[in-house]
Amino acid sequence: MTHSPAANALHLVSIGRASEALAILRSAGDRGDVDAIMQLAVWHLAGDVVARDLVQARALLARAVSIGHVDAALMEIALTANGSGGTPDWPGAVSLLRTAARADPVALGQLTLLDAMAIDAAGAPTALPVPETLSETPDVIRFPRLLTAAECAHLAGVAAAMLEPARVIDPRTGRWIAHPIRTSDGTAIGPAREDLVVRAINRRIAAASGTDIGQGEPLTVLRYRPGQQYRLHLDTIQDAANQRVATVLVYLNEGYGGGETHFPAGNLTITPRGGDAIVFRTLTTDGAIDQSSRHAGLPVTHGAKWLATRWIRADPIDPWTIS
Ligand SMILES: O=C(O)CCC(=O)C(=O)O
Numbered sequence: 001m002t003h004s005p006a007a008n009a010l011h012l013v014s015i016g017r018a019s020e021a022l023a024i025l026r027s028a029g030d031r032g033d034v035d036a037i038m039q040l041a042v043w044h045l046a047g048d049v050v051a052r053d054l055v056q057a058r059a060l061l062a063r064a065v066s067i068g069h070v071d072a073a074l075m076e077i078a079l080t081a082n083g084s085g086g087t088p089d090w091p092g093a094v095s096l097l098r099t100a101a102r103a104d105p106v107a108l109g110q111l112t113l114l115d116a117m118a119i120d121a122a123g124a125p126t127a128l129p130v131p132e133t134l135s136e137t138p139d140v141i142r143f144p145r146l147l148t149a150a151e152c153a154h155l156a157g158v159a160a161a162m163l164e165p166a167r168v169i170d171p172r173t174g175r176w177i178a179h180p181i182r183t184s185d186g187t188a189i190g191p192a193r194e195d196l197v198v199r200a201i202n203r204r205i206a207a208a209s210g211t212d213i214g215q216g217e218p219l220t221v222l223r224y225r226p227g228q229q230y231r232l233h234l235d236t237i238q239d240a241a242n243q244r245v246a247t248v249l250v251y252l253n254e255g256y257g258g259g260e261t262h263f264p265a266g267n268l269t270i271t272p273r274g275g276d277a278i279v280f281r282t283l284t285t286d287g288a289i290d291q292s293s294r295h296a297g298l299p300v301t302h303g304a305k306w307l308a309t310r311w312i313r314a315d316p317i318d319p320w321t322i323s
Pocket residue numbers: 230235247249259260261262295296297298307309
């Protein structure tokens with residue numbers, strides 16, 4: 001065998017020989033092969049090949065970190081902060097980040113952004129911009145410059161490598177087809193990639209919307225290029241047991257044409273400005289779907305529009321079972 005155990009294992013999985021792959025990784029891991037340990041950790045996180053086991057994943061990651069795996073260290077920091085496979089520990093995560101930042105420029109970049117934030121010892125914001133009401137029906141408010149330009153760039157950077165065209169499964173054929181409503185590229189920043197900057201931003205979004213961070217779906221980043229749009233829609237999910245009650249949109253850049261967010265019922269058209277956030281409620285005060293919250297992201301005419309969206313549920317969700 002000329003390839004590494006991790007590469008061999010991935011190949012075996014791709015041809016349907018998962019149990020052999022697992023055996024190879026386990027024995028390589030026992031010999032201290034750090035890439036094998038990391039791959040096993042990722043499978044335990046994703047519930048890929050093995051059943052999802054966050055506690056086991058954390059133990060594997062800790063082993064990879066002790067051998068000096070930089071990506072394992074970054075992932076461990078994210079999971080420490082958001083409490084995956086343990087209890088959320090913000091101070092512990094920050095101290096791990098400070099250690100990592102001594103040797104790793106990626107960690108140092110995150111620490112620099114974090115140190116510039118107005119947050120308390122638990123990572124919660126100590127101040128928010130004063131919001132302005134844009135509309136009563138629908139209920140839309142705006143926080144001017146909720147994020148700095150550097151924070152916006154960080155979100156776009158985290159998402160950039162993971163962007164995929166919006167698709168849905170065609171109920172008639174079972175095949176993936178272009179999404180009929182949304183034509184942008186996008187990705188969700190899941191819990192394994194929720195670095196401390198993203199975590200602190202998610203907390204700020206929670207504070208701005210008066211919700212708990214645990215109610216938010218993984219932050220989604222969308223990129224619209226010319227002609228791309230998000231056609232008129234409601235953010236609520238038909239018959240959901242744990243309904244989406246609010247949405248926060250953060251415009252990550254400016255300087256493109258078009259791309260306004262439009263609420264026809266309120267005759268409201270919002271011109272995106274980098275760092276601005278809008279918060280709107282998707283249910284009426286009696287808990288029904290608020291039809292006036294129907295909205296669209298109008299087509300971009302030139303340049304690229306970057307947006308972060310956080311859909312917020314009525315109750316806390318498990319970020320590992322929602323994608
Ligand atoms: O692109 C926009 O302005 C709207 C995005 C949107 O509706 C959403 O993310 O749910």
